[in-house]
Amino acid sequence: MSYNEFSQEKLDKLIQIQDLFKKKFDIDAYENWFYDSESELLRLYNSDEDEIYFKYIPVGSYSREKKTWMWSWFNKSSIEKSKEKVLIIKEFGAKNHYEKLQEGTFPSDEFDAWEFTSICLDFLNGIGAYKVDSNGLDKFMVIMAVEDIDSKTVQQFKQKKVECAEHGxxxxxxxxxxxxxxxxxxxxxxxxxxxxxxxxxxxxxxxxxxxxxxxxxxxxxxxxxxxxxxxxxxxxxxxxxxxxxxxxxxxx
Structure with missing residues (x-):
């Protein structure tokens, strides 16, 4: 199977799963998002009373300025430990000679980014996907589960963060x-x-x-x-x- 055939198959599957994901959790109803790399939690919210938390695995990032893609496992500045799980995609790419799944970073476009996310979603058995935009850098995530976190974790999560132009x-x-x-x-x-x-x-x-x-x-x-x-x-x-x-x- 060619890479284009393989990736299209996964992308078609993502569209189906994403539709169910959006309907089940009413994703589009949340106006704000925030993610924490240390805890690997994504918060979608309208207020402190109207919010939901998800556990995620980082797929990679797409720079709209440079028009390049970087896999999360290749990103040395990332502190998310679960990025190592994405290496299964690299190994699969090596076995099947799919260059885009092997190289750490390369010229790309947003369509590629969604293809890569769809592949990770299938391999990692995610429940959905999400993209956040941080100063021209689109970060793609596979959503693994809804997290029912305790009040202490919520407090730690909401502690003040700094927004870095390079790292988010x-x-x-x-x-x-x-x-x-x-x-x-x-x-x-x-x-x-x-x-x-x-x-x-x-x-x-x-x-x-x-x-x-x-x-x-x-x-x-x-x-x-x-x-x-x-x-x-x-x-x-x-x-x-x-x-x-x-x-x-x-x-x-």
């Missing part, structure tokens, strides 16, 4: 004004961190460069002077770990 919504992080990914400046943290780790209620990702650490030590810690030198800025969690990787590896 993510947890906030704080770094000094000097840190970037063009010049090595060292990397010091308030505590040891790892991407996707759980944080205590009062904790934040915080980092600063070698010069800031020198000034901080000279002033006996963080105070008005050392903070003025650092000029702490807000970034997203993904940007934070890109900065950490660049500065730490380059220092070795």
């Amino acid at each position: 919504p993510s947890r906030p992080a704080f770094v000094c004004q000097h840190l970037d990914c063009s010049t090595v400046r060292g990397f010091h943290e308030a505590f040891d961190t790892s991407k996707g780790m759980e944080l205590e209620e009062d904790d934040d990702f915080q980092a600063w460069c070698d010069e800031c650490e020198k000034v901080r030590s000279e002033h006996g810690g963080w105070n008005e002077e050392s903070e003025r030198f650092a000029q702490i800025k807000l970034v997203c969690e993904n940007c934070y770990f890109e900065l950490k990787e660049f500065n730490q590896i380059s220092n070795n």
Whole structure:
């Protein structure tokens, strides 16, 4: 079977499943959406009293500006653990010589993106599909199940997120004004961190460069002077770990 025949078969199946999915959960009635990469939850809502939560698996993303597709398993900035499940599509593509299912990223269009989502829906036994638009980047998801989450999880889910132009919504992080990914400046943290780790209620990702650490030590810690030198800025969690990787590896 050619790839075009295979993908059309899956796309036809998606259309049928999606129709049932929309009718059962009245998807189009929700005006707002929000997703959390850490918990892999999608929230559709009109208000706090009119909402529904779904567990999802990320398929990939389509850049409308660059006209490119990227599979979720290839996206190093993604923290969603379930993206590894999408590798089954890559393995299937390799066995059947379907190039679009093997390459991590390549020139594409939105029609391709829906084809890929339909293939994942079938392989992963999803109940539907959903697309979110974040600053020109369309993120495609396979919906796996409705989630009846407790009040504590709801509270954590609704905690403030930062909207990053490159990575979409993510947890906030704080770094000094000097840190970037063009010049090595060292990397010091308030505590040891790892991407996707759980944080205590009062904790934040915080980092600063070698010069800031020198000034901080000279002033006996963080105070008005050392903070003025650092000029702490807000970034997203993904940007934070890109900065950490660049500065730490380059220092070795």
